[in-house]
Amino acid sequence: MGKATGFLEFERIEEGYKPVPERVKHYKEFVIGLSEDDAKKQGARCMDCGTPFCNSGCPVNNIIPDFNDLVFQGDWKNAITVLHSTNNFPEFTGRICPAPCEAACTLNINDDPVGIKSIEHAIIDRAWAEGWVKPQVAKHKTGKKIAIVGSGPAGMAAAQQLARVGHDVTLFEKNDRVGGLLRYGIPDFKMEKTHIDRRVEQMQAEGVVFKTGVLVADLGKDSKVTNWAKETISPEQLKKEFDAVLLTGGAEQSRDLPVPGRELQGVHFAMEFLPQQNKVNAGDKFKDQIRADGKHVVVIGGGDTGSDCVGTSNRHGAKSVTQFEVMPMPPEMENKPLVWPYWPTKLRTSSSHEEGCEREFAISTKEFIGEKGKLTALKTVQVEFKDGKFNEVPGSEKIYPADLVFLAMGFTAPVSPILEAFGIDKDARGNAKATTDFTGGYATNVPKVFAAGDMRRGQSLVVWAIREGRQAARAVDEFLMGFSDLPR
Ligand SMILES: Cc1cc2nc3c(=O)[nH]c(=O)nc-3n(C[C@H](O)[C@H](O)[C@H](O)COP(=O)(O)OP(=O)(O)OC[C@H]3O[C@@H](n4cnc5c(N)ncnc54)[C@H](O)[C@@H]3O)c2cc1C
Ligand code: SF4
Known part of the structure; x- marks a missing residue:
């Protein structure tokens, strides 16, 4: 000390x-x-x-x-x-x-x-x-080949750990750049993408092979998740060519709001909007970018993704930005003796909120209203959470003008056709089923196929993805070599 x-x-x-x-x-x-x-x-x-x-x-x-x-x-x-x-x-x-x-x-x-x-x-x-961050190249190669599917923080952490103990690691990514939600999702103003590029260079020097623009399995025909793949590989091909496969494809399925008017032009998932701006920032030309300039924007969902839509809309020059949260406003300060050392529920004001945003709590959207197929307003109602469900407050209906709505109500699960193509059992929430047990952890029901990160635990945090990537790397190493010196 x-x-x-x-x-x-x-x-x-x-x-x-x-x-x-x-x-x-x-x-x-x-x-x-x-x-x-x-x-x-x-x-x-x-x-x-x-x-x-x-x-x-x-x-x-x-x-x-x-x-x-x-x-x-x-x-x-x-x-x-x-x-x-x-x-x-x-x-x-x-x-x-x-x-x-x-x-x-x-x-x-x-x-x-x-x-x-x-x-x-x-x-x-x-x-x-x-200049202290240098590649750590393995002294001996094992000759074992590992495929990792999905290049978010879980896949990157696993790939780095496995390459450092001498395995030949190939990281497959359907999008055109490495990083998962760090690259396409989290705005550049929260984390510039050069931080990912530097790590990719380090990992390439450590022997990791990155294959971007390659979709493993199938997304299903109605999928709205980002996909800039130019080729597809089947699960069978991967299993044949590699000694082990680790799935770190995230939990990309956005939660929808199927109320009347959902089909109107101007209602989008947050994850249709945010990656487009990441791409533009990277210097790509984007046709028909969703833009918030001069528009009344309503963001439905009070979490991180919603806050990122607020910050991006303000940078576009939105006329107004309002964020809805269905839960009541939490207290400004937690009751520390009651909740410490756990993560407390309290009002959190992000840097994006400070840039300009009206926040409404205990509010639910009943209908999207439009003219000639285009969104013009939302009909809302105040709600009270009682006896385990939300009840509408009589007489509290309100109309909010809106030209753009972003749905940021969380993510339900991984895109399911991918897991189905591998024949992987799902847990009750639709995630890849695998434990985190010390022995046999991260292994799915399919021989030599493992799963980690959001794809296993559901949408979470970058730090949890890194933890799972590291632990899954140890599990894969142990499976291939019979022992592992990697930390858990
Ligand atoms: C908008 C937004 C903001 C967030 N902000 C924060 C924050 O501030 N702090 C924080 O800690 N967490 C934040 N999170 C959560 C965090 O980003 C995720 O928990 C984390 O990135 C999960 O990492 P992952 O590696 O498991 O998956 P992901 O980052 O989702 O990466 C999965 C990758 O797999 C690829 N993939 C999927 N299927 C296939 C396939 N079949 N073939 C090839 N590639 C495939 C995807 O394209 C993607 O690149 C945020 C999430 C979102 C959406
Ligand atoms: S990763 Fe860093 S900021 Fe996050 S919980 Fe650990 S020490 Fe804290």
């Missing part, structure tokens, strides 16, 4: 944001990371409390007290070694993780938690700037 009295001397230091009028003009990141001095002070606040709840609050079990101390001591090189020992891609999580570790920080019981995420961000950015 660096400074015994640090938590008494120093206040939590937040990372800054560039001003709203400036940042809404572009799609670049706008978080101002901690200075070296501020990162040291932040590290000094860690109490090294003996039972580090932060460590189990973090899904990849980052060894937080150790890197806090190393940053306080100014030993940044060892800090990145500690951080990389549990997390392949801290530059992703240091930017977009909601930081459940901080909710679990012991200091959070009666004070502000240590700014763990900001320290993680500072360590990895420094490591890249200093």
Whole structure:
């Protein structure tokens, strides 16, 4: 522990944001990371409390007290070694993780938690700037061939781990670029895509072969998920050519809102809108891009995806942006003694909300209204959650003008024809069925086929995807070699 009295001397230091009028003009990141001095002070606040709840609050079990101390001591090189020992891609999580570790920080019981995420961000950015992040090429090859389907954080983490122990890894991706939802979904202003490109280069040097534009199996004819594949490979072909197959295809099936008027022009899934802007930012020409300029935009769904639609609509120059959430407004502050060290339900205002957004709670959409096939308004009603269901509040119907609606109500499951083509059993929610048990974990019912990430656990977080990718890599390595030295 660096400074015994640090938590008494120093206040939590937040990372800054560039001003709203400036940042809404572009799609670049706008978080101002901690200075070296501020990162040291932040590290000094860690109490090294003996039972580090932060460590189990973090899904990849980052060894937080150790890197806090190393940053306080100014030993940044060892800090990145500690951080990389549990997390392949801290530059992703240091930017977009909601930081459940901080909710679990012991200091959070009666004070502000240590700014763990900001320290993680500072360590990895420094490591890249200093040239400390290098390919780790396996000394011996095993001769085993592994196919990974889906290049999101789960597939990338698994591929990197497996290549580092000497396997020949090929990563298949139906879209034209690597990264999954990190690439097409999460806006560039939250995470610029050069961070993925750098890791792809590192992984190529480590021996991973990336095959983009290749769809494995079938999506079904009505699928609206992103697909820029130019060729298709069958599950049989993969199983024949590879010693093991790991499915990390995400949970891409958006939840729909089948109320009257759903077919009107102007009603879209969030995941039709967001990837188009990612593509434009990457320099691609996009015909008929969904644009929010000068329009009244309503985003249905109060989570991260909805918030990303808010930020993107404001950057387009929307006339108004309103976000609906069916649940009642949560309290501004959690009852800490009751909920600590768990992730609390409380009102969360994102940087996109700060850029301009009306937020409505306990509201449900009854109908999309239109003229000549085009959306013009929404009919809504206030709802109360009672006895396990939503009840309409009599007389609370309202009309909201709307030219564009984005449905951001979550994701139901993986696109099911893919799992069916492999013959994989599903769990009750339609995800690939596989346990996370120490022995036999991540294996599906189909011999030599494994599943991890959102495809196994349902739509979740980047940090959970990295954890599952790492653990599944160990399971595959053990299956092929009879033992594994990879961490779990
Ligand atoms: C808009 C949005 C914002 C989000 N914001 C955050 C955030 O701020 N913080 C956070 O922690 N999490 C966030 N999430 C959640 C997070 O992105 C996901 O939990 C995470 O990316 C899941 O990783 P994954 O590797 O399991 O799958 P994905 O990232 O979904 O990647 C799966 C990949 O597999 C490919 N694929 C699927 N089927 C096939 C096939 N048959 N053949 C070839 N390729 C295939 C897909 O094209 C995709 O590229 C967000 C999600 C969305 C939609
Ligand atoms: S990955 Fe997320 S939960 Fe883990 S230390 Fe970083 S910010 Fe915290």
